[in-house]
Amino acid sequence: MKLPNKETITILALGDIVGRVGRNAVVRNCRFLKEKYHVDFLIVNGENATHGNGLIYKQYLELINAGCDCITMGNHTYGKKEILTYAKNAKKLVVPANLVNLEPELQQNIAYEQKIGEARIKVINLLGIDNIKLSVKSPFIAFKEIYEKDPEAIYIVDFHAELTAEKNSFGYDIDGRASMMFGTHTHVQTADERIMPEGMAYITDAGMCGIRESMIGFDYKEVKKAMWEGTSYSVALKGKGMINGLLTTIDIHSKKAIAIQRINFDVE
Numbered sequence: 708m709k710l711p712n713k714e715t716i717t718i719l720a721l722g723d724i725v726g727r728v729g730r731n732a733v734v735r736n737c738r739f740l741k742e743k744y745h746v747d748f749l750i751v752n753g754e755n756a757t758h759g760n761g762l763i764y765k766q767y768l769e770l771i772n773a774g775c776d777c778i779t780m781g782n783h784t785y786g787k788k789e790i791l792t793y794a795k796n797a798k799k800l801v802v803p804a805n806l807v808n809l810e811p812e813l814q815q816n817i818a819y820e821q822k823i824g825e826a827r828i829k830v831i832n833l834l835g836i837d838n839i840k841l842s843v844k845s846p847f848i849a850f851k852e853i854y855e856k857d858p859e860a861i862y863i864v865d866f867h868a869e870l871t872a873e874k875n876s877f878g879y880d881i882d883g884r885a886s887m888m889f890g891t892h893t894h895v896q897t898a899d900e901r902i903m904p905e906g907m908a909y910i911t912d913a914g915m916c917g918i919r920e921s922m923i924g925f926d927y928k929e930v931k932k933a934m935w936e937g938t939s940y941s942v943a944l945k946g947k948g949m950i951n952g953l954l955t956t957i958d959i960h961s962k963k964a965i966a967i968q969r970i971n972f973d974v975e
């Protein structure tokens with residue numbers, strides 16, 4: 708189906724899916740969200756989708772078949788080793804482009820491009836450095852290198868990082884070259900969404916698709932015990948789900964955001 712010519716595109720980016728409740732929340736609401744907000748392209752971070760750590764192929768397919776257009780990852784990219792066997796068949800999977808020694812099986816997954824009418828968008832995923840505990844190349848240099856090879860694309864960037872100031876600094880750096888940056892990784896949504904001075908839609912962290920009453924997706928009762936007794940804790944399995952994200956509309960000619968809205972609601 709050819710899309711009618713449009714002057715704007717609307718992008719919805721959702722925060723890290725954590726476990727089954729998060730997956731189900733996205734799978735069951737994906738098409739509803741796309742209709743409700745007239746979304747042309749929906750991205751979700753899937754690094755914790757499979758029981759809190761990584762993403763297996765079956766669940767990649769489940770999310771894509773539900774209507775997700777692209778799935779980004781993060782520091783848990785290798786959480787499920789299966790990714791190395793299925794990545795070549797998962798064109799809509801995007802892994803961090805600045806991981807040092809990225810496995811050869813993932814080399815073709817460092818960007819996802821799609822035409823939407825006249826527009827050509829490019830989704831990339833980059834890791835921050837602070838407290839990420841992986842060998843990572845500077846995200847500033849990595850973005851510059853990618854951008855300079857293809858400055859015509861409309862860039863949507865999932866910046867997966869821990870530190871607020873690092874995310875904020877990176878946002879100001881790529882503002883004017885990227886059209887949208889949504890932070891991920893902390894699983895806690897920030898309320899600082901805005902259009903930056905050069906027109907990029909920005910949020911420090913999009914939040915999480917998972918159980919609201921949890922410790923960033925982990926069972927809070929187990930966490931309470933763990934803090935006092937040193938026991939282990941695991942992904943929360945029961946509770947009401949929520950969906951967090953950032954919605955933006957971008958002018959395809961100026962590549963600047965013209966509207967922005969934070970998304971945060973409970974699901975049954």
Ligand SMILES: [Fe+2]
Pocket residue numbers: 723754755781892893894
């Ligand atoms: Fe995460």
Ligand SMILES: [Fe+2]
Pocket residue numbers: 754781782783867891892893
């Ligand atoms: Fe993460």
